[in-house]
Amino acid sequence: MKTKIQALRKEHRISQEELALAVGVTRQTITSLEVGKYTASLVLAYKIATYFGLTIEDVFDFTSEGE
């Protein structure tokens, strides 16, 4: 699943490690999310979206999932 996490991180000038610590996951999980290898659970998606002050749909791209 595609996400805007990397772009949002750069916009807010935070590292993967800082984001990982803030949402309670490892840095490797953030890396996997950014490259689209791993799909976050609803809880994690909500935590990340809330961290950036956005909705889940703003951060995660669901359009490709339906195909």
Next chain:
Amino acid sequence: MEKFKLDIQRRIYGFAGLILLFVLTYYFMNRMYGMGDGSDAGDFIRGFQLGIFAAMVSATVVRILIYNAALRDDDKLRKLHIEETDERNQLIALKAGGFASLVELIVSVLATLVAGFFSNTVFFTLLGVVLFIVFLRLITKLVYQRIL
């Protein structure tokens, strides 16, 4: 985080008890079966037993040291908590564990069949292990079906 701290403390006590169990088991098994001229085990088996024992004790001691360090430092405690509860790590453990467990069972069954041609002792030991694995898989499946 307080609940996790308590959990870590309990694990430390548990591991300390485990080390004591390893040491006592090794000592008494050696006293009953290992020492003197009556022992059947060769040098390789003796060495292997000692190696396994040392590895288990060392791994347990390392775990206790990691947990102790985490209890003294809140940052380390939080990092440990994240490592254990990270959803991706849990998924990896689940998938890898499930596949590996199935392969282990199949190989154990094959080994049991082959052993039957050569040694009764090995056959029945492996059969006991296979039956235990099957029983454990069944029980854990039933338990998780109930609680989830």
